[in-house]
Amino acid sequence: MRVLVVGATGLIGTHVVRLLSPEHEVITASRKGSAVPVDLSDKASIVAMFDTLGTVDAVICTAGAAKFAPLSALSDADFEFSLANKLMGQVNLVRCAAAHLSQGGSVTLTSGILARHSVEGSAAVSIVNAGVEAFCRSAALELKGKARVNAVSPPWVAETLQSMGRNPADGKPAAVVALAYKRSLTGDITGQVIDVT
Numbered sequence: 001m002r003v004l005v006v007g008a009t010g011l012i013g014t015h016v017v018r019l020l021s022p023e024h025e026v027i028t029a030s031r032k033g034s035a036v037p038v039d040l041s042d043k044a045s046i047v048a049m050f051d052t053l054g055t056v057d058a059v060i061c062t063a064g065a066a067k068f069a070p071l072s073a074l075s076d077a078d079f080e081f082s083l084a085n086k087l088m089g090q091v092n093l094v095r096c097a098a099a100h101l102s103q104g105g106s107v108t109l110t111s112g113i114l115a116r117h118s119v120e121g122s123a124a125v126s127i128v129n130a131g132v133e134a135f136c137r138s139a140a141l142e143l144k145g146k147a148r149v150n151a152v153s154p155p156w157v158a159e160t161l162q163s164m165g166r167n168p169a170d171g172k173p174a175a176v177v178a179l180a181y182k183r184s185l186t187g188d189i190t191g192q193v194i195d196v197t
């Protein structure tokens with residue numbers, strides 16, 4: 001399959017690319033350092049990316065930022081940034097991908113554990129992740145028969161916990177998280193939020 005991975009240079013994206021590359025033609029995308037430049041927060045950039053690429057069989061998104069901070073510290077700009085980046089960035093990715101996917105293709109988005117397990121400081125991230133999951137179910141309904149849409153909900157990733165000085169054993173290695181994206185890509189599920197177990 002011809003698979004576009006947006007966020008390919010990141011922690012999870014690197015492992016997704018490594019996992020899929022032996023069997024698929026993987027096209028990497030991110031703002032910097034990938035084969036194809038794209039800024040998810042800029043719809044025109046997404047449109048330009050698909051115009052350059054033509055048809056793909058699958059899109060996987062492991063990119064998207066949202067602001068983690070106490071509710072009292074979150075500004076209007078922080079909420080706007082979070083919604084425009086990780087939520088609307090992925091919504092627009094699906095909207096634009098729909099015209100460029102081969103019949104029966106798939107899109108796999110990324111939400112996260114904070115959608116359903118809030119912690120202090122997660123207000124903006126939790127909204128965004130829950131929005132991604134709700135959108136995924138709706139988009140899957142509307143694209144049924146043409147394309148599949150799923151979201152992977154990563155738990156804390158072990159390498160991320162380690163970089164934060166926390167116990168990596170409380171998370172899952174990025175290589176294990178990557179398997180969930182492969183499951184979405186190669187299976188027949190749609191409208192699902194895939195938890196990493």
Ligand SMILES: NC(=O)c1ccc[n+]([C@@H]2O[C@H](COP(=O)([O-])OP(=O)(O)OC[C@H]3O[C@@H](n4cnc5c(N)ncnc54)[C@H](OP(=O)(O)O)[C@@H]3O)[C@@H](O)[C@H]2O)c1
Nearest residue numbers: 007009010011012030031032039040063112154156157160
């Ligand atoms: N790591 C965790 O513990 C964890 C847990 C739950 C959920 N998640 C979610 O999983 C996703 C990936 O996490 P990660 O830890 O792999 O992140 P990461 O290491 O920071 O990588 C992010 C990737 O996305 C790209 N990117 C960032 N902003 C972008 C934009 N506006 N347009 C296009 N590409 C962009 C980055 O490259 P450029 O900067 O060059 O664009 C990079 O390739 C995120 O949505 C995160 O919220 C992560």
